Amino acid sequence: MRGGMERRVVITACSAITPIGRSKAEILHHLVHGISGVKALREDGLLSSYIHSNVFGTVDYPIVYDFQRQHRKTMGPVAYYACQVAKEALESAGLDQEFVTSGRLGVAFGSTHGSPTVQRNIYKTFFSGSRTEFSSIGAVDYLKSMVHTTAVNITKMFGITGRVISSSTACTTSSQSIGYGYEAIKYGMQDAMICGGADEYDTTAVAVFDNLLACSTAFNDTPHLTPRPFDAKRDGLVVGEGAGAVLLEEYEFARKRGTPILAEVIGFACNNNGGDLILPNLGGITETIRIGLREAKINAEEVDFISAHATGTKMGDVIESQAIYDVYGSLPGVVGLKSYMGHSMGSCGVIETIIALYLMEEGFIAPTLNLDEIDERCAMINHVVKLRESPIRIAAIQNFAFGGVNTNLIIKKMP
Amino acid sequence: MTREEIVTQVLCFFGEEFEIENPGLDDNLREKHGFDSIDAIEMLLKIEKMLGSELSHEEKKRAMDIRTINHICDYIESLAAARAAASG
Numbered sequence: 001m002r003g004g005m006e007r008r009v010v011i012t013a014c015s016a017i018t019p020i021g022r023s024k025a026e027i028l029h030h031l032v033h034g035i036s037g038v039k040a041l042r043e044d045g046l047l048s049s050y051i052h053s054n055v056f057g058t059v060d061y062p063i064v065y066d067f068q069r070q071h072r073k074t075m076g077p078v079a080y081y082a083c084q085v086a087k088e089a090l091e092s093a094g095l096d097q098e099f100v101t102s103g104r105l106g107v108a109f110g111s112t113h114g115s116p117t118v119q120r121n122i123y124k125t126f127f128s129g130s131r132t133e134f135s136s137i138g139a140v141d142y143l144k145s146m147v148h149t150t151a152v153n154i155t156k157m158f159g160i161t162g163r164v165i166s167s168s169t170a171c172t173t174s175s176q177s178i179g180y181g182y183e184a185i186k187y188g189m190q191d192a193m194i195c196g197g198a199d200e201y202d203t204t205a206v207a208v209f210d211n212l213l214a215c216s217t218a219f220n221d222t223p224h225l226t227p228r229p230f231d232a233k234r235d236g237l238v239v240g241e242g243a244g245a246v247l248l249e250e251y252e253f254a255r256k257r258g259t260p261i262l263a264e265v266i267g268f269a270c271n272n273n274g275g276d277l278i279l280p281n282l283g284g285i286t287e288t289i290r291i292g293l294r295e296a297k298i299n300a301e302e303v304d305f306i307s308a309h310a311t312g313t314k315m316g317d318v319i320e321s322q323a324i325y326d327v328y329g330s331l332p333g334v335v336g337l338k339s340y341m342g343h344s345m346g347s348c349g350v351i352e353t354i355i356a357l358y359l360m361e362e363g364f365i366a367p368t369l370n371l372d373e374i375d376e377r378c379a380m381i382n383h384v385v386k387l388r389e390s391p392i393r394i395a396a397i398q399n400f401a402f403g404g405v406n407t408n409l410i411i412k413k414m415p
Numbered sequence: 416m417t418r419e420e421i422v423t424q425v426l427c428f429f430g431e432e433f434e435i436e437n438p439g440l441d442d443n444l445r446e447k448h449g450f451d452s453i454d455a456i457e458m459l460l461k462i463e464k465m466l467g468s469e470l471s472h473e474e475k476k477r478a479m480d481i482r483t484i485n486h487i488c489d490y491i492e493s494l495a496a497a498r499a500a501a502s503g
Contacts, residue, residue, distance in 0.1 A: 069434040070449045139456035 008251035009185045011262045011411070014354045015088035016244040017081055017198075019057040019341035024358050030340060031355070031366035032387060036224035037341040038238050046120070047203040053215035055223040056206065057240020057342025071157045074143040076115030077200035081243035081347075082150035083157050086194050089245040090158060093259060095192065097159075104191040106162030108181035109151040109198075109245070110173040112346040116202040118145035150198050162190050168346070171309070171401040172270070173197045174244065175349025175409055179268035181248050182409075191250045197346040198243035205345060206239045212278070214313055215239070227312030227343070228370040229336030230321065230378040237311040240342030244350035246357075262357050263411040266394070267296025273404030280316045285323040285398075285406050292396060292408030293327070303332045303410070305365055305395040307352045310336025311343050320398070321378035332396075333384040339369035349399045353409060356395040360413050363391045416465075416495060421488045428461050429484070440484045455479065462491055468498060 016022065019037025020030035030037065039058040041048055048054075065080055075083065086109070090100070099105060113119075122141055143149065148166035155164060163184055167176040174197025181193030199205075209215045216236040219226035228234035254261055269291035273284035293300055306328070308320055317336075324334060337352050344351055359365055365388045374383055397409045416424075422440070429435045435448045444450035459478055463470055470478075474494060481487055 070451075073453060138460070139453050143453070 005188045007186055007188060009182050009248050009265045010251050010254050010414070011246050011265060011357065012249050012254050012259045013089040013093035013247040014245065014262065014357060015085040015092065016242065016351050016354045017059055017063065017085055018242045018244070018344065018351050019059055019240050022061070022063075027355060028358055028362065034367075034369055036369060038223045038226060038240070040220075040223055041203070041206065042201065044203045047207050051203065051206050051210045052217045053206055053210050053236070053238070054220040055216060055226055055238050055342070056201075057238055057242070057344055059201075059241050067157070071153070074140050074149075074156065075153050076118040076144035076149060078111045078115045078198050079144065079149050079153040081198040081200060082109055082111070082196070082245070083153055085196060085198070085243045085245035086154045087157070089194060089247045093247045099192075101159045101161055103161045105160055106164065106181070106184060106190040106193045107151045107154050107160055108165040108167070108177040108184070108193050108195040109154055110148070110167045110177055110346055111150050111198050112170055112173060112205065113168060114147045114149050115145045115200060116204050117200060154194065160194070163193075169401050169403060169405045171343065171345060171348055172399045172405045172407045173346035173349070173401075175353070175397065175399040175407040176270060178246060178248070178265070178350060178353060178409055179270055179407060182265045182268050185248055185250050191253050193248045194245055195248055196243065196245035196350040199241055199345040199347050201241045209237060209239060216312065225370055227338055229308070229310035229312045229339050229368055230317050230374055230383060231371050232373040232375045234312045234314070234317065234375070236313055237338070238342035240344040242341070242344035242347045242351055244347050244354050246350060246353060261414045263360060263413055265409065266298070266412045267292050267408075267410035269295055269408040271406055273406070275404065277403050280319040280400060281404065282319050282322055284404060285320060285400060286326050288406035288408045289323055289327045289396070289398065292410050296410040298394065298410070300328045301331055303328060303394050303396050304390065305356065305359065305392045306332050306334045307356050307395065307397045308334050308336050309398050309400045310368070311338055312336070316400070317375070318377045320400070321381050325380045328381070330380060330382045332382060333365045333388060333390060334381050335365060335384050336368045336371075339371065349397065349407065349409070352399070353397050353411065356392075356397055356411065360392040360395060360411070364388060365390050365392065418488060418492065421491050422484070424465060425484060425487055425491070428458070432457065432461070438484055442484070443482050444484070445482065455481070458487070462494070465491065466494060466498065470494070
């Protein structure tokens, strides 16, 4: 039993960079009209010609950054993404500077493995065999590429002096960021946390999943038709890029500020399958879902909407469907949002949370894209296959990662 | 290299790499222009290229007291002189 203080935590701002747009209006436009952000994999001059999967969840629109050099100098591409969404969320929230630097605001932000683009350049130098080249590795290369580069570049840019949590657990990176940020506020260590994740364009991740035969390869000529979560013709995941940030605040603090509240975080669960590091595990996933409901102190039938992890792999979607059915039956509407933008790795959890906020605010559920023929092994749950006008009071965002890590984040619309 | 050539090269580097345009030669670089330890390490790499030779650890440590453009130029002059004496 836990004792002591438990405080309410709310989401007061968000910002995203996704393959289906930046703003709420752009993202909703893609969802409403069934427009995919999956495109042909960009040439990288290294791996792309060897990879069987030629599709990628692509951010191909210009992003205008106005960072000063003193900040840019320690940032690789992944930190640009992270700092941009953090900046927009913080600006939107309008926290005063005295609070930002007070130590009561912390950062929970991560990426899959820092900046692969910068790491690639470092490795090139290592293998050049030249001492001159070796000594030219810049002092900033580590700062740009390290695993916690997103989190600490955010602290530097805004002078944030509170806690830093930088999870790096592949597909659960940013759902952990939100969950651990939530817990830091709930138990009184911080009053606000800027939480999220980012991952830049990177063919290494595509190559890894491709070699595991987990990537989609049958739709290279029609990228918008993949991934296909829960569909009988699904053939694997599609790697993507993106970033997202949410600002969490202690409820009374936010209320006194008079800031608009987007939703309340009411529960978070994280566990591990305790065994295989790759295969999805029914017991582990089911337990995560159950723990999330218990932490949120709600019953299964109170959840209206589930954002499933749903990567579009043969086995993962079946196991997740079974876990959802075992806990919820066929009540809540289930959607696989990766069908629109692929799997943006470390940022998928926060992006899916932000989209859940948008759907909650607008009162409809977007369908899973490319779900033309539901796989009979996934058919026992309530798939949303057409846009459904439906108020969402409580939403669950599920994410599962290599390494057997599972998360379940539960958010509730404010009355 | 003359003192003038060194100053020109250093100022050019500061403009291109650090976006610090035409700093006063006696400005405190940290206080006035946000020049920090990361920049100092980058500057040492540039100096190695200017001199065409690596700096020893002792030489690099001496650079940590540098505060102004004039200090940087003094430092480069002394390194160049030491190398000229060693080879001559």
